[in-house]
Amino acid sequence: MDLKSLIRDIPDFPKPGILFRDITTLLRNPEGLRYTIDTLTQKCKEVGLAADYVVGMESRGFIFGPPLAYHLNAGFIPVRKPGKLPAAVHTVEYELEYGFDQLEVHQDAIHPGSRVLIVDDLIATGGTAGATAKLLQQIGCELVGFAFIIELRDLGGRQQLPDVPVVTLIEY
Numbered sequence: 588m589d590l591k592s593l594i595r596d597i598p599d600f601p602k603p604g605i606l607f608r609d610i611t612t613l614l615r616n617p618e619g620l621r622y623t624i625d626t627l628t629q630k631c632k633e634v635g636l637a638a639d640y641v642v643g644m645e646s647r648g649f650i651f652g653p654p655l656a657y658h659l660n661a662g663f664i665p666v667r668k669p670g671k672l673p674a675a676v677h678t679v680e681y682e683l684e685y686g687f688d689q690l691e692v693h694q695d696a697i698h699p700g701s702r703v704l705i706v707d708d709l710i711a712t713g714g715t716a717g718a719t720a721k722l723l724q725q726i727g728c729e730l731v732g733f734a735f736i737i738e739l740r741d742l743g744g745r746q747q748l749p750d751v752p753v754v755t756l757i758e759y
């Protein structure tokens with residue numbers, strides 16, 4: 588399936604100079620959605636990505652994380668923007684393609700030694716995924732790999748990540 592044809596490109600969003608890769612057009616396509624989840628699962632299994640937990644970042648990691656966790660027989664743990672999680676949190680700061688932000692995870696959601704797989708819709712600069720990896724590794728988790736629907740290769744985000752397998756479906 589030509590997944591790229593289901594991604595909509597929006598120039599100058601959310602800021603001038605950013606070419607936004609919009610996944611909502613893929614999500615609303617039944618065959619595209621099924622193919623995306625099935626192929627992501629298959630590729631993770633092919634490289635041996637067994638995990639206790641799939642960790643997804645707010646907000647688009649929440650779309651792809653739970654179905655992937657379901658198919659990999661793992662739990663799902665949300666990593667959220669600041670002030671959203673109700674219990675005690677661990678926090679990390681990171682840089683975006685278009686700004687700065689923080690991410691948080693519940694302290695009691697995850698424990699040293701847990702095998703975790705980080706999932707998001709897209710890797711650009713690698714700031715978000717790299718910060719999430721740092722957060723989880725500081726807790727003492729075993730990071731088994733990353734899975735993204737889209738990789739923006741020119742931004743070199745992969746170089747920001749620890750040396751574990753990276754699964755991607757679409758590259759620009």
Ligand SMILES: O=P(O)(O)OC[C@H]1O[C@H](OP(=O)(O)OP(=O)(O)O)[C@H](O)[C@@H]1O
Nearest residue numbers: 645646647683684710711712713714715
């Ligand atoms: O590799 P990076 O340069 O860090 O960029 C990738 C991140 O940016 C987007 O999220 P965003 O922070 O815009 O939040 P959203 O999902 O809530 O729109 C995207 O969903 C990734 O999480």
Ligand SMILES: Nc1ncnc2[nH]cnc12
Nearest residue numbers: 606607608609684709711
């Ligand atoms: N170019 C882009 N398109 C969609 N989401 C993004 N997140 C960071 N950069 C992005």
